[in-house]
Amino acid sequence: MEEDGGRRWPMVVLTASPFHGHMAPTLQLATALQAKGFSIAIAHSKLNPPHPSNHPGFIFLPLSDNVSAIDDSSSFTRFIHDLNANCQPSFREHLTRLMSEENRGDKSIVVIYDYLMFFAGGVAIDLNLTSIIFRSSSAAYFPAFLARRQLHQQGQFLQQEFVMQDVVPGLHPLRYKDLPFSKSPIEDWHQLVAIFSKQRNPSAVIWNTVKFLEHEALSKIHEHYQVPVFAVGPLHKITPSPPTNFLEEDTGCITWLDKQAPKSVIYVSFGSLVTLDAKVLTEMAWGLAKSNQPFLWAVRPGSVRDSEWTEFLPEAFREETRGRSLIVKWAPQKKVLAHSAVGGFWSHCGWNSTLESISEGVPLICQPFNVDQGVNARYTSYVWKIGVELEVLERGEMEKMIRRVMVDEEGEEMRVKVGEMKEMVKNAVQNGGCSHDSLEGLVGFIISSS
Template structure:
């Protein structure tokens, strides 16, 4: 875009949460808007802050006083989010008030839905408040369905057969609805947090129209504002890794030596945890499958463990010739590698988008929040993966072989490669995501 009149453009203030799965797409969106000519400020918690050196030098960073030592210190996720919002709100209001007093008369706030206080502050200051949801579009109507059940005084495990389809929300089953295993008190806090959110001026989604058209329509019908599907942002604006774990790039050299589409990559993201029994069943299933694998076993993946000491005796030696275990892998580079033919994942939305973008079929093992919804769409709607619903060594062996060896896996590979090409079209000039991005730019300029 031209620089003419740039000093009169709105400043865009983006607020990101301390969760890396949320922070990454928010910073990618910030970089995208900066490239369009906007001045950018990033409001962030002091817990897990972004590194300014990874971003353009003229980004402004606005630290928020969260007074929280670590994410893991909270036993209840919704209570943690509520505390985070309450603690950060005063300093965010101070930052915005100062920016306005310095002459920034036009400010547009784009906020992560986890940091819902920012929308409230923006509206109180008569600023545009644009909601950025970093989850799949399908997650939102699923959340509303779960909330409706709670308003009716009904509880999933008590009142429903969990494998039954939710009326008006096909193909989701009750077991797929968000926060399925939350306690009643946690769920009440989830709903309370949601009810505190301001009505947004617009909604941004890190997704693609062809992938989630129906769900995007439901979001529009709920908010009655413009909805911009600008994803996948990791393709629109490639960015450096921002996580807190050191990437083991040596695994790429190992992949270079493997045959095409022969390796299953395993990673459950930065927050999911499993118990020792699940780790054992995963390892034994992998060993029995006789397939090549790259396994990211994050320190802390199993509570109380240092790293690999809980793996079954002899597993590492038995699989040494066809397997590699690392603490943390450069996921985008791994999924883009010719040797990788499958992705065993927790089905966080960023991981799903990355897998689709590089044409990799999935084994879905969801844990919480939106992951059950994503896994259902991957396995049942898009049919580019399989959901592992029983973590048992024999089932894991069969699942890995179905994806990596059988004709079923090859058929899924054809489908996901077709979607990969559609993603390329969406992010190119005149593609749906580029058109949505231009629509978002014009929307911001209207302020």
């Protein structure tokens, strides 16, 4: 596309990681930038690739990753190291070829890369191209990660070394238990800290969040990087985009929801990566059963250790909940949360899920597992007060939490608060809103960088 002055707009090359929670917002950002007039290329691993047919007009650049399926039982650090080392050569080849085509010149390509795919930033800088980091986690997670890294560098590694309910000094309201402690060996942490400490500074940072939600954290991010920070979320509300799920959605659950009373259904889903013990899932099942609430439960195949799908569920549970329950393998989550029958979301509090719930005015039951989920759960329950955090994984406590959100007066207060936030999100993405203006600022930055 040509600018008014006849200059060529830069091509935007986005590098996506193979994690669904990262891939989806990356493709949403790409769709938003394409709508602004940019040519878009997606560099992606061969593991969990996007579907080109869903994104007409994009150029797809497969990277030679030589990695097997994501396995949470193996070393995450080793996986990230191998992914970056293996993808780098083919990414450099793609960029070099694109730069030579049509006499593009040195600075007519801008690279936006998922922070887990940090090799792309290094290659871009080596080739004298503008590099921009894209973060799909909450902004509040960033200072939490820095605090955890600092503790590590001070020689404090393990959960046993802290009073986990104490608030981290300088990081109120986060407790030590909310920080991203790793189940990996200490040596893995050494390597992970070393990897992220060596990343080269970008020209700008993009965050899939909203300023009114995370103003303080965004200010800390700007202080850290000393470059422009663009809060352009929630991206799924900025622009409609095709599904990016790696699993087939069961759209029949929408028909089931159509038959339920308004705000009566608790929706349960723990995302695309969480793996659980059958014992915990059985406690969840009985908590749902004893709550007497209708529920829609997405149980991802293989998400329960030593089970193919739901064979671990007791027959007595199935009998007790027959007629008021539906269990599916994967749900069209944004449509589910937007449905009038859904009154609560029992979630792992991944950032995409948290944003989607806020955007539809649905309060949460928070059951965080790792990475940024503890931070998100703390803000959801303690700061924004639009949910409750489940800290005791026992059926009686689970039943109580469901009732607090779905039946009690406290739940109605949460619904009012999150309903107000839904309207604020709606305003943020409209013309003149903070996220809309931030996206326009990003567009101007990309153009000026060429």
